[in-house]
Amino acid sequence: MNIIDFHQAANKQNKQPKTFEITDEILQQMLDDYRDYEDEPETAYDYLELADSADTKSEAKRFVKKALELEPDNVDALVMMAQLSTTSVETLLKKYKKIIDDAKKQMTANGFFDKKNIGAFWDIFETRPYMRARYEYISLLTDCSMMSKAMTECEDMLKLCENDNLGVRYKLMHIYAYFEDEEKAIKLFKKFEEEESAMFLLPLSALYYKLGKLKKSLDYLKKLDQKNRDTYEFFACVSGGDMDGLISNLSPYGYQADSIEELTQAMSENIHFYSPMMSYFDWGLSKLM
Numbered sequence: 001m002n003i004i005d006f007h008q009a010a011n012k013q014n015k016q017p018k019t020f021e022i023t024d025e026i027l028q029q030m031l032d033d034y035r036d037y038e039d040e041p042e043t044a045y046d047y048l049e050l051a052d053s054a055d056t057k058s059e060a061k062r063f064v065k066k067a068l069e070l071e072p073d074n075v076d077a078l079v080m081m082a083q084l085s086t087t088s089v090e091t092l093l094k095k096y097k098k099i100i101d102d103a104k105k106q107m108t109a110n111g112f113f114d115k116k117n118i119g120a121f122w123d124i125f126e127t128r129p130y131m132r133a134r135y136e137y138i139s140l141l142t143d144c145s146m147m148s149k150a151m152t153e154c155e156d157m158l159k160l161c162e163n164d165n166l167g168v169r170y171k172l173m174h175i176y177a178y179f180e181d182e183e184k185a186i187k188l189f190k191k192f193e194e195e196e197s198a199m200f201l202l203p204l205s206a207l208y209y210k211l212g213k214l215k216k217s218l219d220y221l222k223k224l225d226q227k228n229r230d231t232y233e234f235f236a237c238v239s240g241g242d243m244d245g246l247i248s249n250l251s252p253y254g255y256q257a258d259s260i261e262e263l264t265q266a267m268s269e270n271i272h273f274y275s276p277m278m279s280y281f282d283w284g285l286s287k288l289m
Helices: 003-012 024-039 044-052 057-070 075-085 089-109 125-143 147-160 168-178 182-191 198-210 214-227 231-240 243-247 260-269 278-288
Strands: none
Touching: 044 057, 044 075, 057 075, 075 089, 075 125, 089 125, 125 147, 125 168, 147 168, 168 182, 168 198, 168 260, 182 198, 198 214, 198 260, 198 278, 214 231, 214 278, 231 243, 231 260, 231 278, 243 260
C-alpha cells in the first residue's frame, strides 16, 4: 500500500496512526519531499534529460554545463552544447567534426577501434554517443547540400555498425538516388535483403524516374503501394501542395511503419532530394489512380 492509499483508507475508517495525525498538509509535504528526492539529478545524463525538456535555451545550456562539469568528455553533452551555442551552420559543422575527431582518438586509445569491434558498433554501449554525434553531423551535411561528404560519412558508419541501428542506410539510399547512382543504390538495397520500407522503395522509385526508366520506377511504386496503405493519400497531398496536412502527421516520438507518417518522415528528412521532384509525384499520382 502506498502512502496515498494509506491516507485514504485511514480517513475512510476514521482512524489515524497512533503516533501522529496525517493531515493534508503533512501528506503534501511528504509527497513533495519524495518527488524532490526522486528528481534530484545525479548523473550527466540526468542533466541532459532536464536540458532536453527545458523551456528556454538559457535554461537548457545551464543543465548541459552541469552535465559537462560531471563529465567533461561526454560526447552527447558536447554535441548539445554545440547546438545550443552556435548560430552559424558552418561553425556547427566544424564543432561537430572536432567533437567526433576527439572522441575517436579517445576511443582508439581505449581499444574500441580494434579490428574485432569494427562492424559491431552500437552493440558496444560506449560507442553509442560517438555514433549519435556522427549521425547529427551527416544530417547537417545534407542540410548544407554537402552530399559527397555525407555519402562518405554514411558509408563509413555502415562499416562500423553493420546492423545499422541508427538507420544510416536510409540517408545513404537517398544520397545515391540524388547522385543517380543506380548500381550503388541496388547494392545497398540487396545488402539489407531488399527491405520493403518506404525509406527504400520511395527513393528507388524516384531514382528510376530521374533516370527515365519509368517501368522500373512504377514497379517500385507498386511495391510501395502494396506495402503502405497510405501511398495514394501521400502522393495526393504532395501533388496537391497540401504540405500542412503532411506535417500534421509528423510526431517527435518516431513514426508508425507502413503509414503516411513513414512516407512523410522519408520526405522531410530528405527534402533536398524530393523538393525538385514535383513532376515525379504528379506522375506517380496518375499511376496510382
